Amino acid sequence: MSTGKIEQISVVGAGILGHSIAQRFASEGFNVNLYDSSKVNLLKAKNNIFNNLISLSKSNLLKSTPTSIFKKINFFEGLSRAVADSNLVIEAVTEDLELKKIVLQQIESAVCDECIIASNSSSIIPSEYNSELKIKSRVLGTHFFNPPHLLPLVELIYSHCTSNYVKSEMESLFTNMGMHPIVVYKESPGFIGNRLQFALLKEAISIVQEGISTPQDIDIVVKYGFGRRLSIMGPFEVFDYGGWDTIEAVYPNIIGDPVPQEILEKVSQGKLGVKTGEGFYKWDPINLNKKQKLINDVYTYLEKKVSKQ
Ligand SMILES: NC(=O)c1ccc[n+]([C@@H]2O[C@H](COP(=O)([O-])OP(=O)(O)OC[C@H]3O[C@@H](n4cnc5c(N)ncnc54)[C@H](O)[C@@H]3O)[C@@H](O)[C@H]2O)c1
Known part of the structure; x- marks a missing residue:
């Protein structure tokens, strides 16, 4: 079971996934820091979260008021301050291996040794981006489904270095949030959900190409x-x-x-x-x-x- 050590969470990258991941955690009562290198995207994220919360509240889908959830999220324009005090940092920048490697190194140099670091990706496996990190045992991959604030599934991808402590913390964290954390047994690009979705996409494109x-x-x-x-x-x-x-x-x-x-x-x-x-x-x-x-x-x-x- 989780020892409940994760209280403060940072999300790095506030795009389609990042803002919605931040909203999901804030809705469950966590303090969240959200950072993006683009001021424009950070502002968009702020507006999107606020509008999402208002809309969910009208449908009675929130556990507390939109304002109290919104207040749980702090928006940052600098990475170091955004991640410094967190127990868990989720990187959700653009799907680009080299960019992810750089951002993960920046995160690693700004957090304490106990902080868990996750990279949210649609296809990239941890062994590809953890190669230059100093502490590989605290690193894992997450794959939330869009939009994370509504879809209750997350795939967890571990490298052979990920520690049992990190595995157990992350599995408990998501279970306690009422989500379905599914552990992917082997590192495989696209994991489970996207291998299935892309098999469907491949066939759909073939059907068009064949004139069917x-x-x-x-x-x-x-x-x-x-x-x-x-x-x-x-x-x-x-x-x-x-x-x-x-x-x-x-x-x-x-x-x-x-x-x-x-x-x-x-x-x-x-x-x-x-x-x-x-x-x-x-x-x-x-x-x-x-x-x-x-x-x-x-x-x-x-x-x-x-x-x-
Ligand atoms: N979009 C989806 O449906 C979906 C679903 C599951 C997983 N994912 C994965 O989640 C990750 C994020 O995807 P997205 O759809 O949110 O992308 P996005 O393009 O909407 O957002 C990426 C954000 O990262 C920011 N960014 C870029 N470089 C940065 C840096 N150095 N520091 C901080 N922020 C930076 C950008 O400004 C942008 O706001 C990707 O790896 C993607 O594959 C996406």
Whole structure:
């Protein structure tokens, strides 16, 4: 469990991700220092956070008043002062390895030895940016999903140097904030979420290049079709519903490769998914009823909210 040592957090880089990460921590009661090398972007971040908080408050989605949350964030125009007293610094500057390396070294030279340093990236692994840092054991990667103040997932990426203390502090921190910290077992560019998203993007672009569809129609297929499932089911749940025997038959026709061992095994064991009571998940009648109710509720809600726009 967390020893609760993390109280003061700094975010370096106040762009699309940085301002929203700062807002999420402030909303959970942490003191946050937000710094950006661009005064214009820092001002934009300030306005965005304020407007987000007002809008969330109107929907009753805040634990306290917008003003009290806003006051938890201090905006800085100098890096050293912004990070000096923090227990955790999250670097969220532009996705550029060389820039991240420089900024992380600047952070390292301004914080105490106990401070945990995270780099928020969409694809870069810790072993790439920690090479020139003196204390590698306190360094990890985070991957928040845009916008972090609304999406409760963060991937945690450790190098072989990251200490058990840092791992446990970070996992507890996010769990206590009601988020889902998912540990990526091996350093792999794009981690989990972006490997999946970019596989979809690669296919979407191929479909356009092959003249099969347009970007606009592809978006409709995702939004009004299988995208609706993905908010409440991951791919393994989706195809537990579809039936692994059917997927076994379909797979080579679409992918062109042999059916993977993981699918062949399920079929040979008779674990076809919902229809046999087990696939990658166990589907007893209670689980199934709960899931079905969620599916009914979410699909109906989305149909009302999205389809009319
Ligand atoms: N945008 C997304 O959807 C998304 C999602 C997940 C992760 N990320 C990752 O988060 C990181 C930040 O992405 P973003 O979308 O917020 O980028 P962004 O371009 O919106 O913001 C980057 C900010 O960093 C600032 N910056 C640049 N150099 C700096 C320096 N030396 N010191 C301090 N600030 C500096 C810029 O002024 C800018 O405000 C990237 O690594 C990105 O891959 C982005």
